[in-house]
Structures are given as C-alpha cells and as structure tokens.
Amino acid sequence: MKFGRVLAVIIVISLLLGAAAYYLSSRISHEYIGNVKTGVFHRQGCSHLPCEKNRAYFSSKEDAVDAGYRRCIVCWP
Numbered sequence: 001m002k003f004g005r006v007l008a009v010i011i012v013i014s015l016l017l018g019a020a021a022y023y024l025s026s027r028i029s030h031e032y033i034g035n036v037k038t039g040v041f042h043r044q045g046c047s048h049l050p051c052e053k054n055r056a057y058f059s060s061k062e063d064a065v066d067a068g069y070r071r072c073i074v075c076w077p
C-alpha cells in the first residue's frame with residue numbers, strides 16, 4: 001500500500017517536471033529565424049530558411065521587426 005503511494009507521488013512529480021520543462025523550452029525556443037544577409041525573417045520550418053551561419057534567432061515577431069527584419073512572403077510569420 002505504501003509502495004503504491006510512493007509510486008503515485010513519483011509519477012505526479014515527474015509529470016509536473018515534464019510540464020515545467022515543456023513550458024520553459026517553449027518559452028525560450030527561437031520561433032522565428034532571420035536571415036542576416038537579406039534582413040528577412042521566417043517561421044521555423046520555412047523552405048527558405050538561411051544556412052546556419054546566416055541565422056539570427058528571435059523568440060517573437062516583435063523582436064524580429066524591432067531588429068529591422070521584414071517578414072518572409074512565403075511563410076508570412
């Protein structure tokens with residue numbers, strides 16, 4: 001009986017940690033990718049993403065616009 005309770009607590013804690021980790025990773029993920037050469041920014045997964053060395057990462061559209069980037073006409077972030 002006691003073992004079952006400990007197990008339940010462990011499961012609850014790991015679920016909470018998982019949710020927290022997911023929340024944090026979604027907060028700090030770089031959702032928008034700018035091309036430092038062209039000054040255009042894209043959504044992740046756009047077929048027109050620049051190569052790694054020309055990328056600038058932004059967590060929000062506003063950050064990208066404030067940095068002087070404009071939206072990609074293909075993925076329209």
Ligand SMILES: [Zn+2]
Nearest residue numbers: 042046072075
């Ligand atoms: Zn794009």
